[in-house]
Amino acid sequence: MALIGNCSNTKYTQSETETTTETITQPDGSSEEVEVPVIVATKTDYTDVYLTVKQVEIMHSIDASGTKRVHILYHIAAYTNAATRDADQEDFLFWENGQLPTYDHSKNLYEQLYDYVKTKEGYTNLING
């Protein structure tokens, strides 16, 4: 299973030269201003990619209130074609990770992941391949 077509990928990094002022306000109302690196978003377009879910992690957590949660963390990777992926799964054009926002135990996990990826900005033109 894979997604194919044209897509774009946006990488977010922190600038090494530019900073901006961020105001941090605590719940008690106290605040301070700090200098933080400017975040640089770099968008790259790709043509005719072969995109697959490369890695999935199911993580269980519990918070202070005792609420238990299931987190589905995934990695996707785009290749020039299926043969490239088959030869070396690390030979990708780009990769990205994220978290499946909702999870339905009664449905196939991979299908849910692929369907979710197709809704994300930059990947809406991909189709099942």
Added chain:
Amino acid sequence: MAVTGSGEIKLIGDVNNEINGNTTDTNVSLTTLSTGAGKDAPHGLTEFYGYVDAVAPSMGSNSTHTIGETYFYSVSSVSSDGGGTITERGFYFGTSTNRASNTKYTVSGTTGSMSRANTGLSAGTTYYWWAYATNSAGTTYTSMYTQATNSPSASGLFSNMSTWGSWSPASGSAPSNCASASLTWGASMTAGGYWKTNSTTVTASWWLTSQTGNTCNTPSYGAMYGTTVSIYGNWTWGPSGSGGCGYRIESWAASGYATYHIYRSTICC
């Protein structure tokens, strides 16, 4: 709307009359009227009657990017200023599901995309964040976005386990209500990479998943989570009436690709 004998509509004066309830200021312009009302001046009749107050900003969708063990980026956007100037925008971010209980981070800019690098986070921990924007009409918040950081890699776990963890205190009395208890990390644990935090007195949580016996030296296994403190479940500390029950952490172990630490504890009564 009054019409003069020549057919000229006394627009300016009549508009003023309708608004101010008097007819003395016959040369008041639409611009003057609207400015006096604290509005941006309309310069034509259509603008005047079509004028609407600003509404609260509209927000775009949230997403996270580049998720690591100790960081991830929150990305959102202000899709519309609602007709008013955006005076503040940013994120609420923290470990509480109550937005107001978390820290607010105000970032620069007005409309369009905005992002923030959330750094210094704990591995394998759930965080919650909201984006917001404010104009003269109010503040709009996005819905809560839940994001977990990556769990620590197996290699990281084992490297940090070169010195087996110890607790300080390593044992203690059981809470009378069996509802909660806390331990404080010993120095050897705060030095560990995964468990390193901003605080030197971080408390840890444990959750007994398979407690089967309450006799002394019966090992049980639990899962270590994050930085909060609780014992969950209906679990009693030893035989009723025995008194003096307590806990003692014997050793640590890390599961290969597990998302949390596994430890063994011994209950002595």
